[in-house]
Amino acid sequence: MNEDRLNQLARRLGANAAERLDVEATARQVVQRLREQPARRGGIWIQRTLVRIAATVVILVGGAVAVSRLAPGRRPGVSPVHAHLVADDLRDLSAEELRDVLTSFDEIVASDSVVVPESGTDLNELDTQQLRALLRSPEG
């Protein structure tokens, strides 16, 4: 079979199937679907992208914390740099907000990396100063 014959066959390939396509019905359905499901706008795309970026940052920070805990010769706990960055912003938080931060933090980091008060005091019983001290404890 030479190239001309291949091309001739290629031109016929799918021709009958295409002829059976109801073009008008296709046009109606395409327009209808476009109307019902309008294109995603840039704003939504940007929002989703930002959420993905935020999720990536959380995963990276969590990963870094985990690696710092597992690395030999290093003190178990949160990387001082990361902890310092977090602690710098703690001054403006209320006791309730600090509790939320701590709860979220605990979900990422295993509890043995945080200095828990010896008495096993419930977090809800701590005041703002105590919570702040607790969150700063990984800095050493």
Place this chain on the structure above:
Amino acid sequence: MANPQPRTETSSDAALIAAWRAGDEQAAAELVGRHARALARFLAGAGAPEADLDDLVQEALIRAFRSVDRFRGQCQFRSWLLTIGGNVLKDFGRRAGRRKVMPLDEAVRDTAGDPHDHAEAREAEALLAAGLQQLSRLQREVFLLRAQQGLEYDEIAAALATTSGAARVHYHHAVRRLKEIVRDE
């Protein structure tokens, strides 16, 4: 939606795209009318099962209209649409878990003329269709864009974001491979 603007049969694709961007649904319908069959032929040639052809054509058209902002006239609208069709078919194949080949004995049937000649033609076309499935996706699409759709290499290159020389090489590799496959059968 905006009121449709007056158009003639000779309105360019670019004018219809601009009208669609401005909210003219009729412009989209007209573009579908112009290109749906070529898209269907391309998809069928690339291995789309006939039972799914209508859905695949619609999906490719919808993707094209939704991402039309990315079309900057780098190639013809039809060429761009066909490459989107290729992506839709790839996704379909991934979902299906296997690439299906269209039942060509049904697809290429022509009831006029000598039955013996038609049987031979059907066999040859079935061989070609099977051979196309053994090519890489790029070779298959370049071959179809060139041999089935009659596009120039420059146009193929623009549609596939490659060079004209690379498109030519892919086409010739595809032809050589298809000849080998047909000869071995």
